[in-house]
Amino acid sequence: MPGLEDLYREIILDHHRNPRNRGELAPPAPHAVGHNPLCGDEIDVYLQVENDVVVDVKVGGQGCSISQSSASMMSQAIKGKPVTEVRALVRRFKGLMSIPDEDGNPIEPDPEVKLGDLEALQGVVKFPVRIKCATLSWNTLLDALAQA
Numbered sequence: 001m002p003g004l005e006d007l008y009r010e011i012i013l014d015h016h017r018n019p020r021n022r023g024e025l026a027p028p029a030p031h032a033v034g035h036n037p038l039c040g041d042e043i044d045v046y047l048q049v050e051n052d053v054v055v056d057v058k059v060g061g062q063g064c065s066i067s068q069s070s071a072s073m074m075s076q077a078i079k080g081k082p083v084t085e086v087r088a089l090v091r092r093f094k095g096l097m098s099i100p101d102e103d104g105n106p107i108e109p110d111p112e113v114k115l116g117d118l119e120a121l122q123g124v125v126k127f128p129v130r131i132k133c134a135t136l137s138w139n140t141l142l143d144a145l146a147q148a
Contacts, residue, residue: 008120011073015117016065021075023058030147034061034140036132041067045140049148052083059137066121066130071137073118083145088113090138096122097131 025031025046034043041063048056057079059071074093078086092115095107124134 011120012069015069015072019072030144032143043137045144066133070134
């Protein structure tokens, strides 16, 4: 579907050109740094979690359009969500990227977990080397959640 691919490409470019939730949160906000040494992508994730809800998130760093767009889309998707929903979204996104679960099994899509604009990144799967770019912010988010 060329029309859908064009729409997805535009969503990714929009998030790259106009990243959402850029910046930092002051300490003691949980903060994690992710780095992909293969391509040089770097992601910072700052969280503000209150009563088990991500009330604010900021992302920073530098890298390719895929890593930066994924971080921007992720920040929009998790803001205001309970941590349990955030973890379910991480799992669903990793499934979209064809990343297996902890036991090496494929992650079955949960129809309750909606990805929205994040589905624009599904084309990354065609380029396995770019999957790490798309998931860098998500892995960094998990590191920050572990501190919360």
